[in-house]
Amino acid sequence: MNKPHLIASLLAIAPSFLLAATPILAESPCIFTGRLMDAEHVAFDTNRVASLAAYDASGKKIAAAKTFFRANSRRNYALTVPMASAPVDGAASPGAVVSVEVTEPNGAVWTGVVVDSDATLGGPGSVKEVDIVLAKCTNNAYGLDDSLYDDLYWAWRYSQYYKPGETFDPTKDHDGDGVSTRSEALSGTNPFDSADKLEIVFYKSEKSDSGSGAGENGELAFTASPGRAYSLEAATSLDNPQWEKVEFLNEGSSVPVNYISVPATAGGRTPTVYLLPKRGKQAFYRVKAE
Numbered sequence: 273m274n275k276p277h278l279i280a281s282l283l284a285i286a287p288s289f290l291l292a293a294t295p296i297l298a299e300s301p302c303i304f305t306g307r308l309m310d311a312e313h314v315a316f317d318t319n320r321v322a323s324l325a326a327y328d329a330s331g332k333k334i335a336a337a338k339t340f341f342r343a344n345s346r347r348n349y350a351l352t353v354p355m356a357s358a359p360v361d362g363a364a365s366p367g368a369v370v371s372v373e374v375t376e377p378n379g380a381v382w383t384g385v386v387v388d389s390d391a392t393l394g395g396p397g398s399v400k401e402v403d404i405v406l407a408k409c410t411n412n413a414y415g416l417d418d419s420l421y422d423d424l425y426w427a428w429r430y431s432q433y434y435k436p437g438e439t440f441d442p443t444k445d446h447d448g449d450g451v452s453t454r455s456e457a458l459s460g461t462n463p464f465d466s467a468d469k470l471e472i473v474f475y476k477s478e479k480s481d482s483g484s485g486a487g488e489n490g491e492l493a494f495t496a497s498p499g500r501a502y503s504l505e506a507a508t509s510l511d512n513p514q515w516e517k518v519e520f521l522n523e524g525s526s527v528p529v530n531y532i533s534v535p536a537t538a539g540g541r542t543p544t545v546y547l548l549p550k551r552g553k554q555a556f557y558r559v560k561a562e
């Protein structure tokens with residue numbers, strides 16, 4: 273006898289519930305992609321895998337990824353964040369703030385890493401490119417982070433270049449190869465080995481494209497360290513030079529790139545890159561370790 277009453281009350285409640293609810297639509301995910309590096313700006317990759325997890329403002333984990341290596345790409349991670357048109361469990365909504373937790377291969381965990389100052393999720397299906405460098409530089413005197421400074425100090429202390437009573441100064445060129453210890457540390461070469469440094473070892477000038485489209489690629493080869501990425505900068509003059517990042521071609525490819533990555537497993541090598549035809553009279557190039 274009670275059943276008809278129960279059905280009647282459900283019918284009375286249902287319409288008001290439906291009116292109050294916001295329809296939530298699943299949307300295509302927003303992808304954070306970029307480059308994850310340690311304090312020495314060495315990128316993680318498939319040989320030194322770091323894990324990333326994305327959290328929404330309430331601390332709920334909404335995405336996870338691992339670093340990878342891809343030839344001819346500076347990117348080494350892609351966090352695919354599920355999206356919904358309105359806040360809902362397990363997905364973010366447009367405009368939400370995202371923080372990232374990074375677990376390094378050695379187990380160190382970095383929590384609450386804000387991936388960007390405006391790391392709000394844009395429209396569904398959007399792609400954001402965000403670099404992440406772990407650990408801040410705290411040794412401002414030399415522009416080196418404390419752990420790298422410490423490593424350098426002890427490497428110097430036990431090197432043949434140590435002189436008792438001398439204060440360690442990373443701006444000095446201890447091994448006398450023309451590159452300061454600080455620069456070598458940042459570019460991933462050994463500051464206490466005069467045979468190891470980042471340098472351009474071969475250069476062939478490109479032919480100018482005088483508007484005819486008949487320019488010819490130049491060539492440039494440099495020493496590279498495993499696990500590092502390199503970019504190329506050019507200036508038209510060395511008198512108060514304005515260095516600008518330029519695109520170049522990799523061996524066997526006609527697609528211009530900004531970076532070249534050297535796998536962590538690679539031995540010592542000297543990659544050759546091809547310079548795009550320039551229009552100006554002259555250009556100076558420099559290789560920059562990322």
Ligand SMILES: [Ca+2]
Binds near residue numbers: 447456464
């Ligand atoms: Ca040196």
